[in-house]
Amino acid sequence: MVFKIKILIVDDDQDIRLLISTYLKNAGYEDLIFAESAEESYEILGLGEKEKNTNIDLILLDIMLKNKNGIEVCRKIKSNEQYQDIPVIMITAQTETEWLKKAFEAGAHDYIKKPINKIEFLARVESSLKLSKEMYKRKLKELELIDLSKKLKKANKKLKKMASMDGLTELANRRLFDQTIKKEFKRSGRENYNISLIMADIDNFKAYNDTYGHQKGDECIISIAKVLEKCAKRPADLAARYGGEEFAVILPKTNKEGALKIAKDIKSEVKKLKIEHKNSTTADYVTLSLGINSIIPDGKIGQNKIDKFIDNADKALYKAKENGRDRIEMFEETRGDF
């Protein structure tokens, strides 16, 4: 036998318990548990105060227990999830249709008539156990499948994240940025609210790399990325690495003032980091230049409109660079100088 079979026998008659035990043991079933009453069976099955796993494969249940109706007991056993697939065989002298009907309704799988006949008894036990075994196998397979699908989901999630994440900074990468700006820009147009975009660039970054080396350069980029992540904190905000030392922050449902506030936060948080930059023409520490564009998209929205929106934020950024770096500029449509 592949797995050890455990059988619970519930009967208030000592002679019947002994008879069943003898037949089962001679047939090779060693792991038998006995209960004399409904209460005792509940305790063994963990249906009383203490719940437990019992690993019982089959239950033989007398239909007439001293003070309890065996059908009630069967119903109670079957109402516990653990025993839903565990076969219950009723032992009965009552073979009237009404009794059997009730027993089957209560979840019994089969019945054995008294007086117990060895051959019939063992045949019924075996066929019920076969069922129990199949159920067990099926359950194992189900569990395996559930486990596999969990692993697959996890792997997919990881893969998806990897495909959209910048390896160095763990911010959104350019790919995710492109997808998100498209989605959010269209949504803003549909729902008629402001969308803002901050473009940011590390000032004098080439000089930083030349002075401190590329490794330090990478560390600097990671530090700035952490600030962006921290400042773009609402669920719909998205901080992304746009290019080498250039970053972007998408701010849906955010107007100019809101975007400016976040840009200011970013700028001052970067300053607080006090990353030394002795060859900067701007300051002694690493600084950022930031450009903002904020609009309510209208009319027909196509990729060219989205590109223009990004491009204008970029223009604002270069305006900040032109105006001496370490500052924020807002793109203004009405001003002709952009």
Place this chain on the structure above:
Amino acid sequence: MEEIGLKCLKKLEVIFNMEKEKVYIDEDLKVIIPNFLKNRKSDIENMKNHLEENDLEKIEVIGHGMKGSGGGYGFDYISEIGKKIENAAKEEDKENIKKSIIKLQEYLENIEIIYR
């Protein structure tokens, strides 16, 4: 007179032949049969006591038990008599209970068990 004489002769025949009633029982049950028979003997003692105490409910339970287990062990007659005792107790028929107890006693004294 002749009839009575015949009856006596038959009884004597039974006594002298010691012809016992053969009961065929599954080999598997060999080890538990003595215990089963011991339990029936104590059933008899208990029923006699309950009868004196007029506790027929307990007799009904004992009868019910014998009815359920007797045949399973191979003693169909015990099931049969258990059923009779159960019913008699239900009907508060003490005479029939007494009769059945005696019959059971005689039966137990007069069986030969053959395991096969």
